[in-house]
Amino acid sequence: MKKILGFVLMLSTPVFTYAQDWHVGLIGGISNYSGDLNEKRVDFKYTRPMVGLMVKKDINRFLTLRGGFSFGMIAGADSTNKSAALVARNLSFRSPIWEGHLGAELNILDIDDKGFTPYIFAGVSLFSFYPTTRDSAGNKIALRRLSTEGQGLPQYPERGNQYALHQISIPFGVGFKYIFTEKFTLGIETGLRATFTDYLDDVSTTYIDQNTLLAERGQTAVDFAWRGDEGSGKFTPSPYPMDGAQRGSPKYKDWYIFTGITVMYRIGGGNGMRSTNFSRCPRVN
Template sequence: MKESKFVFFLLFITATFYVNDVKSQEYKHEAGGALGTSFYLGDANKTKFYQYPGFAGGALYRYNINFHWAVKANLLAGTVSGNTTGANNVFPLAQEASFSRTFIDLGGQIEFNFLPFSDKFSYRDAKPYTPYIFTGAGTTFATGNNLFLNANIPIGIGFKYKIKERLNIGLEFSMRKLFRDDFDVTEKNADWDLEAPYGIKSSILKNQDWYSLTMIFLTWDFGIRHDPCCE
């Protein structure tokens, strides 16, 4: 009985601080754009970051729950490409392949700020900058004769800074895990392609393709919380 009361007390204290923290944020929303670069990891490129980099850009929206937590939605587009020529991989019968795709990424993430993020509320030890981490879920669509549509899981890190009131700039790096192995196959080949280059079919945890985004974003705060300190 004593243990259950203690657990209830801890939950109550945690909830109280959470509610107070939610109400301490000045602005609820952010919206803006992002520009950057993208690259692919898969059978044509196992380990080299930023090999054949492409262009990426799009729009994002962020809902600030409190100083430490935010929820973000993004609509991004970019290009990725790959080429097995000169790669360390040796494929059966010395086969080679190359590809190029344009992709669209629609997704949502939850972010955790390591520092309480705000350019005000110094009495709460808030800072106008913070590193953060994020993860979530999304959908990737890519062009080509072999159209690609699949779920992705983003895992990333970032840093954001308030340039001035209501204006934010940030940089983030993320890896997007896919659950198919034919992101690097724009045209299906009956004899050989990069979906199963060694004749071994992939599974949900084996031989899946990835792509990465490195983005600089600029956002504008809006949706002020009325009397944010005391409501």
Template sequence: MKKKVVLLVVIALLTSIAQESLGQFSFSNLFGGKNQTRKRKTFEPYSSVSLGIGTSSYYGELSPYNRFIQSTINGMRWNAAFNFTRQLSPQFGLRFGLTWARISGDDNYMDGVSGYEANFMRNLHFRNDIKELSIVGQYDFVPTLKGSPRRASIAPYIFGGIAVFAHDPVAKPETPLYPDEWVRLQPLHTEGQGLPGYTAQPYSLISVAVPLGIGVRYKLNHNFDIGLELGYRFSFTDYLDDVGGNYAATADLAAQSPLSAAMGNRTLERIAARTGKDRTAGVIQYLTNIGIYDPNNPVDPFTSSFIVPGFDGNGDNKRGSSKYKDSYMLTTVKLIYYIPAKIKCPPLR
């Protein structure tokens, strides 16, 4: 239902852009009629390009939606963007964008967080570089009555559209296996995707998202603006983080490779691979709380003799949830250049 509402909003916005653009057109324009002269005096379409940098945040199994502020801050990374915008009418424009954004998440942010002890015990992490191509409609709240030189000093706007992106989640293995390396997760079949006996197929590394957002531009001079933008991407995949279903049986993953087995279930790793932090205290606390560890008779909790409910490697336990798709949010500061409508040539002598 949530996805249908988002798509309806995007369709409505793009439809409004089309209607507004057609409203600027008359058949008399084809023949150089009076209407063409009059319209050109009120508004001239123009183009701009922009370069931007900013932050990125991911939301999903390793960065819960119901801890939105903490999730936004904990896994914050970077993004860089290039955009070309064609202003079609005083208030509507069409924008084409290229964005490169890095996102990340880590269960170890949940160390000591009440209600998320199982997330900490799961001990998964990832990072993912997203390469996004988008087309969005942009609505300015303040109209530009003529060309770009007459644009408003401050112009807030909203936007919405569609994006296609490539992604490839990676993670760090336990140090003794591959020191200081990041390995691709999708080929490891970490949830049994594509393996005999499993119905799920490997997830695609190409997906679609719906960008929606707000922004504001401030006029610096005749040709340049500076802008600030906040954009949220509703993706159509649950595997930006390589997590979305059940654990695969450890024996099935081990038949593929030791690395597949190690990356599929990471609960018995003493050291958090990404941060290098010792997990012993948090794991003992979790095992004590669920009643399978006696602190009066301490033993090493990082052994296969500990069969932890929910993480026992038999393939029946949930590793993630498919209830909500993954998403990401970008904040961008950008420099905007308005392409001159006409290039004046020096007079011939």
């Protein structure tokens, strides 16, 4: 048993000694959302900024562990859709996204040999969101507490409790990184976040009875569950829909996407074998 264990450790040594480099850095770019307020898969009119901190550790030539924290904004509105029904619904939202994530990168090439590599990554994240909208005077209105689709109301037990603002998502995506100097690696990546909620935008299923919503949550809830009675010039105002009329689609969950440029700084570790952008240039005598 000792001999077997010793043999396994001997074989494992190159894996855990080669390029055990730590990298710390930043990512900055854009965030997008996909959900019930998008007629298209993603509406780039509502692209918003994102920033983040990242930590990576090279386990071997092809495997890198990663973690970090990110912040972004997502938004959407019916006003820019082409469908008359969606424009008449007249809903809108915005929400901050705070995310902590852990995962791994699979490098396609040996970056220390080639100086660059495309990669794929996946992991798990814990994120928070907080959907709000604006009234006609520009005042911010928090949507979750209004129970716009009957969440938490005893008359609609099938809707369950109000949706949680802290949830799990599955980040995955692709990227490209390039050794710029011995210490700095530059890159670009895009990562999709598959969530398990349909309420990033506070829209998912059907309208509930107007009088019930009024009695339980007040006039503000009625006003922001249906905004098709507001005169905007883009549609003919219409009354609050019937109980059970389609408001959103529960068929698909909501997604958010982070895309950014990465700047990573290498600290400690290493065996001195890493080549750089400049060390590969021929020497001029």
